[in-house]
Amino acid sequence: MTEQPRSIQLTDPRALRAYAHPTRMTLVGLLRTSGPFTVTRAAELTGESVASWSYHVCNSTLFVALVPAERYVQANSLVNGSRSMAWLAGPAIGGVLVQVLTAPLALLADAATFLASAGFLARISPVEPAPAPVQKGHFTEGLRWVVRDQSMRALFAACGTVQCFNFMFHTLFVLYVTTELGLSAGVLGAVLAAGAVGGLIGAACAGAVVRRIGVGPSLVAGFVGFALPLLLVPAASGPVPSVAGLLFAAEFLSCAGVMLADIAVGSFQMALIPDAIRARAMGAFRTLNHGFRPLGALLGGLLGTALGLRPTLWLATVGTLLAVVWVLPSPLARLRELPERTPVGVYE
Secondary structure, eight states: OOOOOOOOOOOOHHHHHHHOOHHHHHHHHHHHHHOOOOHHHHHHHHTOOHHHHHHHHHHHHHHHHHSOGGGHHHHHHHHHHHHHHHHHHHHHHHHHHHHHHOHHHHHHHHHHHHHHHHHHHHTOOOOOOOOOOOOTTTTTHHHHHHHHSHHHHHHHHHHHHHHHHHHHHHHHHHHIIIIISOOOHHHHHHHHHHHHHHHHHHHHHHHHHHHHHOHHHHHHHHHHHHHGGGGHHHHOOSSHHHHHHHHHHHHHHHHHHHHHHHHHHHHHHHHHSOGGGHHHHHHHHHHHHHTHHHHHHHHHHHHHHHHOHHHHHHHHHHHHHTTHHHHTTSGGGGOOSOOOOOOTTOOO
């Protein structure tokens, strides 16, 4: 007879909140019944992609294994800059490949780029930190660490505010631009491309800004620089050229600001989180943080229907700007240099 797994009762509300995610519940159950398995097997058993599992489990740990602490900002600038370059060049290259090769062969060419990425990764031989032993509270330790650290708590609240209101904004943005402002799809595409250019320039300048004013002030400037230009979007009116100009400015400046914020946030987290709980802390932060996205999208749809597109966009942009209110009273806003890594178990 097959031995039945021992039942576990959870009574701690914080543990229940951490556990109450469908994929996490499935994975923990499979670990109890089937024992340890690889990321590939986890993807097969849960129906998630291998790439998604591998990225979220390995990304932050691999980063700190490869990059010295004094170069976190520079490395994050390169990573975010390459992302902006992909946003800028990817659609254009895709269009050319479809015209030259036809769509099926263009998809094969795109798949080949993943193989090239795998080849570059295969050349890396990092010295990774040893995994932490599994013990009582292992699965919730990352969440508890995020909640108890004052700066991470402020950062989580700020990022959650941005995620909620920004998804409220983007739920309505395309509809607002094409219906109320009357811009064509081509102009809309050019506006979004301007955002990619702004992001590329923001990533290139982020290192110099952080060195000049410090990590905390750069993070505050990034949040403000991301949200403030978006006020131009609901303010836009008049002839099409002036409207298009305002949207170009909004996307360009906003994407430059968000790159500064992303690089400062990423570097701060890499420096602060202990190696032993890094994957669990980042997993908890991202799971809770991204949980605000569907809430923002739902609010955007409901308020857009009830109030109209332009009034809801005003609410969304002002709400995004309020994210900085969480950071300003915290030590994070005054941080000049990247912090020393906090030992596991030290929360205050």
